[in-house]
Amino acid sequence: xxxxxxxxxxxxxxxWTGTVVACAGTAGAGAALCAAWAPGIWLGLGVVAVGALxxxxxxx
Numbered sequence: 001x002x003x004x005x006x007x008x009x010x011x012x013x014x015x016w017t018g019t020v021v022a023c024a025g026t027a028g029a030g031a032a033l034c035a036a037w038a039p040g041i042w043l044g045l046g047v048v049a050v051g052a053l054x055x056x057x058x059x060x
Contacts, residue, residue, distance in 0.1 A: 018055025022048050 029044025 012059070014055050014058030017058055018051045021051030021054055025049075025051055 025044045025047030027044075028047060029041050032038075032040025032044055
């Protein structure tokens with residue numbers, strides 16, 4: 001049993017928004033890796049972290 005009751009298993013606005021933001025971050029980090037641009041890799045990973053934060057805030 002979940003601490004928050006029934007969970008919709010990711011079929012929520014929070015789940016989809018976090019997924020889209022995280023995918024954008026990984027795509028950006030991957031492109032920066034191919035371009036050998038180190039700051040872009042960190043920027044992309046930062047976007048992934050923001051995606052996790054956005055998901056957490058929206059699920060509240």
